[in-house]
Amino acid sequence: MAELQKDPMTRGDFLGFGILGTIVGAILTIPPAAFVLAPIIDVDILGKSDVPEGPDDWFEVGPIAEITEEEPKFFKVDFPVEQIYAEPKVQEESGISKEEFVVESALWVSWRTEILGDGTYGQSYRPSFLDNYDGGTLTEEQVQEAQENLNVLSSSCAHLGCPVRWILREGEGELLCPCHGGIYNINGEYVAGPPPRDLYRYTHEVREDGKLYVRHEFDVGGENGPQEPYVI
Numbered sequence: 001m002a003e004l005q006k007d008p009m010t011r012g013d014f015l016g017f018g019i020l021g022t023i024v025g026a027i028l029t030i031p032p033a034a035f036v037l038a039p040i041i042d043v044d045i046l047g048k049s050d051v052p053e054g055p056d057d058w059f060e061v062g063p064i065a066e067i068t069e070e071e072p073k074f075f076k077v078d079f080p081v082e083q084i085y086a087e088p089k090v091q092e093e094s095g096i097s098k099e100e101f102v103v104e105s106a107l108w109v110s111w112r113t114e115i116l117g118d119g120t121y122g123q124s125y126r127p128s129f130l131d132n133y134d135g136g137t138l139t140e141e142q143v144q145e146a147q148e149n150l151n152v153l154s155s156s157c158a159h160l161g162c163p164v165r166w167i168l169r170e171g172e173g174e175l176l177c178p179c180h181g182g183i184y185n186i187n188g189e190y191v192a193g194p195p196p197r198d199l200y201r202y203t204h205e206v207r208e209d210g211k212l213y214v215r216h217e218f219d220v221g222g223e224n225g226p227q228e229p230y231v232i
């Protein structure tokens, strides 16, 4: 009886050839495809946005005297933003140029607060001069004290950007994200849930007029900051 002939190619060989073919195909296909699609990628993916730089790139938030020590205060700021759709060369070829529009952004502003071992809140560092503040010109020392003790927080959750809300729970307040339950304390520091970090902080300054001003950028500190907000 004739012996059954074995298939000379094993299953492992077959899979190996398949993977090798995929790699070779990708090497041959990606460079020409990237060349052909470069203008489209420039327009649709590499768009940039920016707030015009100069003396007007600070934006008024509001009077610091309105911020109490018990809870953060909610503010809205309109940032004019330039959206640039492409690199200059592609703009010329496509006729697409930049657009200007306003982005309304929400901020939570609180006074730096001591966090005790059990997570409850201790002393608030709201400057005492604000108890009798009549709206006059602040001294240099008062400006500095207020500036150093403010938390100027983006309301966009550091997980996927949902707007966080201030809620009271068992006497203590917290900034809660309604999307996946991320929790931050009054200083904007991460407490629980999926967010990978604290809330983002805006670059800010307090001025002699007793008001808070921000730039459209996050003060992330160290070598990485400041950064343009990714979620606006």
Ligand code: FES
Pocket: 157, 158, 159, 160, 161, 162, 177, 178, 179, 180, 181, 182, 193, 194, 195
């Ligand atoms: S977006 Fe806030 S926890 Fe996911």
